[in-house]
Amino acid sequence: MRNRILRFLTYSAVGVITGLIVAGVVVVAEKVLLDAVLHRSLLQQACAPALGLWIAVLLLRWSDSGDPLSPSTSEEYIRSYHNKSYVLKVLHLPFRLLAGVATVGFGGAAGLEGPAIYAGATTGSAIQRHLSWLFRDKDGQALLVAGAAAGVSAVFQAPATGVLFALESPYKGDLGRRALLPALLSSASSYVTFVLVSGLDDDLPFEVRTDLVRVGFGQRELLGAAIVGALCGLAAMVFSRAIKGAKQLQKSQPWWMMATAGSLIAGGLVILSDVLFDAPLSMGPTAEGQVLRWVLNPDEALPMLGMLLAIRLVATSTVIASGGVGGVFIPLAVLGLIIGRIVGGWIDVGLESMAFFPFIGVAAFLAAGYRTPLAAVMFVAESTGAPAFVVPGLIAVAVSQVVVGGSSVSDYQRDTRVGHLERRFQMPITSAMKREFRTVAGTDSIADFVWQFAFPRKQLEAVVTDEDGQFQGIVKVSDAGDIDQDQWSKTKCSDIMIQGLSPARLSWTVREVSALMEEAGTDIYPVVDTAGRVVGVVTDQSIVNVVELLDETQGG
Incomplete structure (x- = not known):
């Protein structure tokens, strides 16, 4: 009971600390620097x-x-979630936070949710490492998830969104487990702390009057929601590829070259935005709300909305490619807002519903880009305070998930949660391969195989090779029983061996070779190189040994 209370207090403490950090970051970056710029x-x-x-x-x-750090922030959370040996170092936290403040505070088209998630995840992970005795029987990632939830909760003032995002974001089609209660307590305490310290309780990322969304669920609204979802799914696919391409450029090209090119492009976009829109709409997460007000203006033409969509996409990709630090959650939301507004210009359901399709687009684009459908719908409902978005939002989100396919802005997301054995079977074949082994020749007699190989080595199966080391088949002691023992000395191993088997390759996984072993009914299987020579064998026992070893060293 005592440890349980201590754990609850720890979950809340993670939220309080994260809320304090995020409050400082948001105030300095957006309310001081960006507002001045x-x-x-x-x-x-x-x-x-x-x-x-x-x-x-x-x-x-x-x-x-x-040793240069990568500009990743929220990606670090997902990476650490799946790789327990990857530690989020507290030493790196101030550098990434200051880099995020500089990027967003001086007008980079990224969001502060990336640094916020990273701050929370790093805080939670560090506390759990120091209090390992308190969480010995719990999921080792509980406080990591709780911290990420706290970061989202504070930066968006949306506690439920924080919980859902932290649980959904590690996977494209699944949820994290054993962290719901930690995420709930941490998210709530972070939200309260942020509001009390920052005084920004009325400064939501997306504000909209509820009278703008007084619409029913007629055919045009629901059909429009499906169209918004389809377009957002397609656009999210393009955006995901652009972001991944930007990350590759950032890694492969000289840092000074990318920073210089990014500076020129970002500056050019600011000037272009001023010429086209008479406002710096390419700057910051939302240019302090100017993007939202401009998009929802009923007088703006659809071609101009299309230009803004392209400018924002290029602006965010430029920040990522140049090595800037920030999240893409808000940039995704902004792109969805614009697409929804474009659809709203085609499907007119009245001035009172001017915000209806744009905010449906926010949910659809977020869900498709980050593969977090529940968090996306909850974010729109929480940030706007308009529950009318939920049902059509779910329709748009469902369509966007179908259209976007397997794309995601994250490099570390996995498709689904896999079980203990499933993870082991995804290991490379070399992890279970024995490099010290003996084979028998096809010309050897059954008597030699049984009496000189099998019984002395307690190995009832063997790989058969020719004189050049090329794989021929597998011979089993059990098959020798079908031959009269008087004939063993006259019968070759090649006469009774299992033939026609395709040997395993070095590039295979344990799962692939296991499937062939089961199909062939053998406990041993050869692994060959590109020349077809046998370079190792995998046995059922070697697979069991590597699984047990990993269980001992990694705790399952």
Whole structure:
């Protein structure tokens, strides 16, 4: 009972600490820096994103004793969730947070949810490592998930969204387990802490008057929701590929070249936005709400909305490719908002429902981009305070999930949660392969195989090779029983061996070779190189041994 109470207090403590950190980050980045930048001259606004990118890149390069950090934030949470040996170091936290503040505070088209999730996950992970005695019988990722939930809860002031996002985001089609209660307590305490400390309880990421969404669920509304979902699914597929391409560029090209190119592109987009929209709509998560107000303006033409969609997509991809630090949750939401508004211009359901399709688009694009359908719908409901979005939002989200296929903005998401043995069977074949082994020749007699090989080695099956080491088949002692023992010395192993088997390759997994062993009915199987020579064998016992070893060293 005592340990249970201590765990509950720890879950809440993770939320409080995360809420304090996120409050500081949001106030400095958005309410101090970004607000000041948006009130500067056009020239200063055009130069600001470049300054933020360079500060972020240099901070990451000078951290950790000169070993450059990646600009990943929320991705670090997903990576650590799936790889228990990957530790989120507290030492890296201030560098990534300051880089995120610089990127977003000086106008980079990214969100602060990335640094917020990273801050919470790092905090939770560190506390759990120091209090391992308290969580010995619990899921080792409980506080990691709780911290991530707390980060989302604070930055969006949406506790339920935080819980669902933390549980959904590690997988494309599944939920994390054994962390619901920690996430709930941490998310709630983080939200309360953030609101009390920052005083930003009325500053929601998406605000909309409820009289703008007074609509029914008629045929046009539901059909429009499905169209929004389909378009958002297609656009999310494009956006996911753009983000992954940007990440590859950031890793493969010289850092100074990408930072320079990103600075020029970001500055050019600021000027282009001013020319087209008379506002810096390419800057920050939402340009302090200017993007939302512009998109929901009923007087804006559809071609101009299309231009804004392209500018925001390029702006966010540029931040990622240049090495800036920030999340893509809000950029996804903004793109969905614009697509929904475009559809709303085609399917007119009256001025009172001007915000209906845009916010359906927010849910659909978020769900398709991050593969978090429940969190996406909950986010729209919480951030707008309009429950009328839920039913059509679910329709749009369902359609977007079908259309987007297997795409995702995350490199570390897995399709579904796999079981203990399933994870082991996904290991490379080399992890279970024995490199020290003996084979028998096809010309050897059954007597030699049984009396000189099988019984002395207590090995009832053997791989048969020719003089060049090429695989021929598998011989079993049980098959020798079908031959009269008087004939063993005259009968070759090649006469009774199992033939026609396809040997395993070094690139295979344990699952693939296990399937062939079961099909052939053998306890041993050969592994060959590209030349067809046998370089190792896998046995049923070697598979069991590696599974038991990993269980001992990794705790299952």
